[in-house]
Amino acid sequence: MDFGLVLLLLGGFLLGGAWSIWRSDDDEKGRTGPQVVFAVILLVAALLASASGLLRLV
Structure with a gap:
């Protein structure tokens, strides 16, 4: 399995986690401050993993 594909799968997993927390x-009470911060951190990590996976495949 190619490492770029692993990064894309990790990005999708992190994106699902961010969506679940959001x-x-x-x-x-609505969304709490730590909940928003953690969701944004997971979203940024998912975008970075997906972008690096795409660049690794190209």
């Missing part, structure tokens, strides 16, 4: 808000 969706899990409380009905009354």
Whole structure:
């Protein structure tokens, strides 16, 4: 298996995690600060992993 493909899969996994954290808000309080920060960190990591995987495949 090519390393670029592994990075693309990791990016997709991290993107799913970011989406899952973003969706899990409380009905009354909404999203908390740490929840937003963690979702943004996962989103940035997913974008970096996906971009590096694409560049590795090209």
